[in-house]
Amino acid sequence: MEDSWVAKEEGSAYTRGSMVRTKLQAAFPHLVRYGLLLLPLSVVLTFIVIPLVRTVWESFLAINARGLATGPAGLKNYRELFASHLFRLVLRNTLLYAVLSVILCLVIAFFLSLLLNQKRNFSSRPLLIGLFSPTVIPMIAAASVWQYFLAPRFGLVDRMLSFLGLGHENWLGHPGTALGVLVLLFVWKYAPYFTLFLLAGLQSIPPEVREALRTEDPHHLYSFRKVILPVIAPMISFVTVMSVVYALETVDPVYVLTQGGPNNGTNLIMYYLYNLGFNYFSWGMAAALSTLLMAGLSALSAFALITLERRTFHWQ
Amino acid sequence: MKRIFSSLLAGVFLLTALTGCGTAATSANAGKAAATSAKSVQLTYYYPVGVSGPLATIMTNMVNQFNQSHPDIHVNPVFSGTYPQTLAKVETSIQGGNPPDVAVLNHTAIFDLLRLDAIEPLDDVVTEGDYYPQFTEPKVQDHFWGVPFQRSTVVLYYNKDAFKKAGLDPSHGPRTWAELVSDGQALEKAGLTGIEIPSDGTTYWQFGPFATEAGQNLASNDGIHVNFNSPAAKTALNFWVDLSHKYKIEPTGILPWNTLPDDFEKGKTGMIIHSSGSLGTILKKADFSVGVSFLPKDKSQYLTSMGGGDIYLMKGLPKDRHDAALTFIKWMTAPEQQASWSMNTGYIASTPKAYDLPEMKAYVSKNPQALVAPEQLRYAQPELSTYQLNQIYDVIDAALQSALDGHATADQALDNAQASAEKILAGVQKG
Numbered sequence: 001m002e003d004s005w006v007a008k009e010e011g012s013a014y015t016r017g018s019m020v021r022t023k024l025q026a027a028f029p030h031l032v033r034y035g036l037l038l039l040p041l042s043v044v045l046t047f048i049v050i051p052l053v054r055t056v057w058e059s060f061l062a063i064n065a066r067g068l069a070t071g072p073a074g075l076k077n078y079r080e081l082f083a084s085h086l087f088r089l090v091l092r093n094t095l096l097y098a099v100l101s102v103i104l105c106l107v108i109a110f111f112l113s114l115l116l117n118q119k120r121n122f123s124s125r126p127l128l129i130g131l132f133s134p135t136v137i138p139m140i141a142a143a144s145v146w147q148y149f150l151a152p153r154f155g156l157v158d159r160m161l162s163f164l165g166l167g168h169e170n171w172l173g174h175p176g177t178a179l180g181v182l183v184l185l186f187v188w189k190y191a192p193y194f195t196l197f198l199l200a201g202l203q204s205i206p207p208e209v210r211e212a213l214r215t216e217d218p219h220h221l222y223s224f225r226k227v228i229l230p231v232i233a234p235m236i237s238f239v240t241v242m243s244v245v246y247a248l249e250t251v252d253p254v255y256v257l258t259q260g261g262p263n264n265g266t267n268l269i270m271y272y273l274y275n276l277g278f279n280y281f282s283w284g285m286a287a288a289l290s291t292l293l294m295a296g297l298s299a300l301s302a303f304a305l306i307t308l309e310r311r312t313f314h315w316q
Numbered sequence: 317m318k319r320i321f322s323s324l325l326a327g328v329f330l331l332t333a334l335t336g337c338g339t340a341a342t343s344a345n346a347g348k349a350a351a352t353s354a355k356s357v358q359l360t361y362y363y364p365v366g367v368s369g370p371l372a373t374i375m376t377n378m379v380n381q382f383n384q385s386h387p388d389i390h391v392n393p394v395f396s397g398t399y400p401q402t403l404a405k406v407e408t409s410i411q412g413g414n415p416p417d418v419a420v421l422n423h424t425a426i427f428d429l430l431r432l433d434a435i436e437p438l439d440d441v442v443t444e445g446d447y448y449p450q451f452t453e454p455k456v457q458d459h460f461w462g463v464p465f466q467r468s469t470v471v472l473y474y475n476k477d478a479f480k481k482a483g484l485d486p487s488h489g490p491r492t493w494a495e496l497v498s499d500g501q502a503l504e505k506a507g508l509t510g511i512e513i514p515s516d517g518t519t520y521w522q523f524g525p526f527a528t529e530a531g532q533n534l535a536s537n538d539g540i541h542v543n544f545n546s547p548a549a550k551t552a553l554n555f556w557v558d559l560s561h562k563y564k565i566e567p568t569g570i571l572p573w574n575t576l577p578d579d580f581e582k583g584k585t586g587m588i589i590h591s592s593g594s595l596g597t598i599l600k601k602a603d604f605s606v607g608v609s610f611l612p613k614d615k616s617q618y619l620t621s622m623g624g625g626d627i628y629l630m631k632g633l634p635k636d637r638h639d640a641a642l643t644f645i646k647w648m649t650a651p652e653q654q655a656s657w658s659m660n661t662g663y664i665a666s667t668p669k670a671y672d673l674p675e676m677k678a679y680v681s682k683n684p685q686a687l688v689a690p691e692q693l694r695y696a697q698p699e700l701s702t703y704q705l706n707q708i709y710d711v712i713d714a715a716l717q718s719a720l721d722g723h724a725t726a727d728q729a730l731d732n733a734q735a736s737a738e739k740i741l742a743g744v745q746k747g
Contacts, residue, residue: 065431067411085736151575152567154582173516173569174721260710261516262570263718278404279706281428 175265462626
């Protein structure tokens with residue numbers, strides 16, 4: 001069927017009309033391809049590019065409570081943002097949270113990946129399920145479960161503590177412990193996820209190299225520093241950047257567990273951004289903060305791409 | 317050739333998918349239209365739940381009842397979170413050009429709603445409606461804007477059985493701040509927690525009456541002045557701090573609004589301070605005799621804060637929806653509905669007429685606690701209400717929390733809060 005159709009088309013290729021048709025025919029796959037792209041492109045344009053450009057533009061406008069621009073504002077939105085006491089507190093919280101979460105996450109992920117890579121019996125099914133189930137639970141659900149566990153006196157955590165003879169503690173009731181809870185939640189959720197990346201890095205070492213390392217360096221004195229670390233270095237840098245980005249983007253557990261409290265102790269930058277717009281009607285400042293965040297996070301991602309590209313280890 | 321063929325194939329798939337979606341959507345719409353009468357006016361109604369208990373279910377039942385008795389109107393109730401979340405949602409929907417028709421929002425949100433140019437005055441409904449004047453007065457910008465729907469006061473709940481066990485008189489709760497302390501200490505000796513006052517979320521609301529009792533309200537009525545660092549507020553906050561740090565009758569740290577009634581219902585805590593709107597749930601869940609009393613007085617008199625939500629009509633509706641919304645608002649705030657809402661939740665019925673209805677009388681004679689809040693209205697003070705409401709609330713709540721959790725002295729915290737609030741409100745005055 002198909003072959004006979006092709007033959008007929010080729011047979012009449014010399015007339016003018018059929019030349020146009022041939023051109024069209026040649027263009028057809030491209031048309032289809034771009035046509036197919038049109039849908040995702042329009043989605044990206046509508047939901048990402050246009051809001052992005054508008055946000056940057058609006059960060060230099062004065063905007064009233066209804067969200068309508070009333071005139072140019074120059075850098076006023078940015079100045080007000082940095083003059084705000086709360087903003088500086090939020091920056092401090094976010095920095096503390098991100099540093100703690102990222103370091104804990106990386107250290108744990110690193111050791112987990114070594115463990116899972118070395119000994120077969122460690123990668124038993126229940127252990128893997130236990131480790132990776134947090135990764136697949138949506139953050140909102142995870143935070144709700146944690147809230148239930150952490151309820152003073154009735155929660156699982158307090159019951160276990162009282163079983164051990166320790167007093168009860170209002171974990172979400174103090175700025176310090178509440179931020180600690182958020183850090184632990186992040187680590188619990190993301191450390192196993194990042195373990196996967198590091199594990200993939202470790203397993204990309206070819207078997208013959210591993211064999212060689214085993215015979216040449218049975219105590220892993222040099223192989224770790226000279227071979228394994230360089231091999232997974234790009235993965236480590238990738239995971240670091242991703243965890244920093246995830247940490248800076250944290251908002252759902254804050255919303256569920258603490259609403260930024262107590263005393264703004266867990267008010268992280270994304271939650272503050274939400275508040276600025278939707279609760280404080282300060283749309284100009286919100287746009288300014290969004291612009292800054294966008295610039296910062298894009299720079300970070302670019303940095304990640306560059307290091308990843310440059311330091312990739314090639315076996316050949 | 318093969319590539320053309322596969323492109324074609326992909327195109328066909330895409331087309332099928334698109335038309336598939338199209339058909340599915342149309343048939344879904346058709347189903348929805350068929351379910352409701354073709355001519356009925358569709359209304360969207362946002363409401364928050366601000367107290368503990370299954371209020372969303374009760375609300376849905378009530379709206380269903382309205383829809384059944386009004387075949388030409390169909391109200392779609394939308395549960396929209398807490399009060400601040402509902403305000404945020406309404407505000408976003410206004411910007412998106414798709415606001416709800418009717419919404420229950422904080423009574424105190426009025427200044428921000430006016431600034432958003434979001435609501436329509438409801439003078440006729442309010443003047444004809446016989447509502448408690450404490451709920452509707454004073455007028456703002458010469459109009460009544462919201463119709464009182466789910467209004468409440470701050471009350472003190474106490475466990476009568478525990479009071480007996482602790483050797484206290486169960487016929488009344490603590491009447492003064494000093495009695496609050498001594499009752500709390502007696503309860504602690506009997507093995508309970510003395511008192512719990514919620515301190516996450518909108519802490520200012522429970523705190524307001526203590527400040528007012530000590531001498532001055534947290535705000536003036538113009539929406540642009542606050543008195544966060546008045547001597548009265550400082551006295552009150554120091555008393556709160558002392559409850560856990562000096563008298564040791566309250567757990568330290570921030571106590572959550574939502575779960576605190578559980579502590580009381582399970583008999584772990586002898587007294588709690590909470591919304592009268594939680595009464596219905598507490599009575600259902602507690603297996604001991606529950607006492608409800610006024611907030612204890614500092615020196616001279618009992619005072620409390622009013623709170624809760626009004627029902628608002630959104631601005632700029634087409635005539636048919638506007639009229640339908642008015643019908644709905646009147647129905648929701650009529651004595652019969654207010655009586656049933658009050659019996660189910662514990663909110664004060666917004667009109668005294670509701671308390672004359674036979675079913676309400678029967679309920680009240682069985683649960684005399686339900687009368688405490690309406691009686692307390694005599695002592696009710698306006699709730700903190702300003703422009704930039706959510707921001708001002710965050711400022712005062714954070715200050716109260718920092719003092720309660722020991723990060724600042726009460727005086728420092730309140731002085732800072734006053735300074736921040738003045739800065740925010742100065743911005744409003746400028747426009």
